[in-house]
Amino acid sequence: MKHFAHTFILISFIGVLLSIPVSSDGSAFGKHQKPNILIITADNLGYGDLSIMGADDIQTPTIDELFSDGLIFTEFYANSTTSSPTQASLLSGCYPALVGVPGTIRNDSQNSWGYFTCETTMAHHFQKAGYLTALIGKWNLGFDAPNLPNEQGFDLFMGFLGDEIDDYYNHQHDGVNYMRFNENEINPPGHTTDLFSNWSANFISREAESGKPFFLYLSYNVPGPLLQPDENHLQRVQVRNPALDSARAKHVALIEQMDNGIKRVIQALNETNQLKNTIIIFTSTSGGILESGASNGKLRGGKLDLFEGGIRVPACIFWKKEIKKGSLSHQISVTMDLFPTLCSFAQVPMNHSPDGKDLSTCILQGIPLQQERTIFWTCREGGDHNGEACHAARQGAYKLVQNRPTEKFRLYNLTTDPHEVIPLMESSEHYKRLHHAILRHIQENEKIPWSKGPIGRDNNSMDDSSISNNL
Template structure:
């Protein structure tokens, strides 16, 4: 029997050997990674949201896999993005907190030792693009093009003060590669259109591509287009105005995601393209987000701050309507995409590939590893210091400011984190010791550029 016939035979009735082969005879798969900003766990229909409609993101989940226990590496933005692109705990690459315009309020600087995903994928023959939000540096040497992206069309900064002017502190951070640009339009629509243009262009090439699409939505300011807000209010006249606005912004985002997926289909690339969708942290409760049924929200180490919606689709590889319960983090994306691309790297990382989970082979809930979360922040509540969480399997140790004691929870019996256990519990000391070791390791990595001039 010929090898090709054998592989075809083995694929009958399931996604087995033929899928895992990622055959050398075929073009390497394209990878599209969509990262949203502050999307809550309960703010998608497919995650239980009942007052909003997100058919396009829901379709990614139903046509592929939905992750029940996917976590951002931080309850705020920059550190999670650092983990995605390096496969590392963010404080081990110099990004324990949010990178901002003003040095007195900026708590990260991407380390020169960091090796980013696009550089590794380029070595495997990929064209690499970032469209949308970067948030890992505002100037050289920490710009997207200098870290391996062939094409950058988007926003360098943390948040926009206006979705139409795209300014932050009255500064223009919009770029086409290294060139400052001043486009017109809502940021969500711009990033969608630029992504569609990129997909159409790459469809004419034999080279595989990696597209990282970083939407600003639904981060504040909650500024949906008027017509989208009207639709929400017409559908539910009694809805609270704050909630209506964030629903409209999310549904507008969902429409953009749908247009990007349609562009892949129209280009005839759907069988050769993995599309993954994730949020960078929990929803912002004061802005009207929902993290139901989780406790807490953005900025906190409770589940609502770090557990995020995540789903992926890949025709002929991921079975439709798959559900995975494995505890995974955004830092696991780096090794997964590298394995899919056949991209080799020789440095140590913290993440684990979950390619076997995409194929349905691994649905074990826990890997045997300790997990850590950090957030360094300024102001009255934080004082420029860091606070942490650590986890081993179902045991989680956390604090929500540097000035409060650590608390231990058993997430199996207490998923809403309401009943802290006694600090004499053996798992308290186990997690504390591992956390201290992690803090010591991270102490070797600077999070500001030396010398700091204030």
């Protein structure tokens, strides 16, 4: 039965691809210069968890090659310390709280901290421009209409609904199977990471027959908190590094399994002669989970922290046709910048003004943004945060951080103090400027509801005492 189900899924998948028509004017997109778009996100990948980023106990040759053959962002940030808000920013081009997602969206209303309110996503834009759009992997922006992938601009969805998975082989969370083919529940055999990789490679191979450019968002849910790699990958890691503790070995194996899957995706691009004109983005939704064996290099903190280790992530962009091999960008960048940047590269019109910045000239010409920017982070989550929000802002070298709701803000100079251990005086002009900017940003955030109900204290609450006492 499992084999039959898997075969049925594959046949249906192929049918979806081939049933989507070519462009309305009858032209064959395969002959034009529109670039394909491939966005790959890992989940909770630490800043030091790739061999190209300095890890000496891990082998990630495929990802390393993307970094070395493209452009590396040396100061790239996730929009949040957790995946739902970062995914919201990627698809909206906006700060996550401004599209209703200050924290993780879950199926448990008592522990859900967002409701996605973006009217037109990046996928909608590319879909309207004639692209075949697909999301394969983790979707963490809703469980019901209208916040399902097919209603958010994706022609095809094959993946997992929700933030965490309890078993990579039965695809369940709290006893519920959240694996979907579009809106239909499926239970294909295999490790989730391998399924996402194989589905993506199949999509690319079949898409080549459609005559349309593609926009593929491959959203992995590794190396998250579940330490369940494929046994073959784990054994290779343990043989190579017998001194690694169990958590680190499993964490490394998960990343190497993902890297091997990305290799199959790149092979599909090569075999269909599409690699040269495919823009590939690789990054992570947040920093690594230290308790799960992750490494954030020399950065302080990890996932759920607003220190650098929680939000600064590895990132690169590869475009063989246009981007010089071995390039670096020191421009301070953030996930929401990818929306306007990719639209600019593909000449896809935008119908709104995003918070993100178009980095195309930074990437292609090395020209920094004309105006120094201030970037903000809000983290609203359970656990230590108790649903209250904490905040950070960076402008140039200076970063103001409130890492827990009960803490005061602290100012750091990341040039002279990259490990964020020597707070500067509160009387500093930099402190006052960023403190004022954060207050204004909080006021904007609080205008946006983040649950299904009407705006009100129950739906968009903030502990006023924590604001007055700690800001």
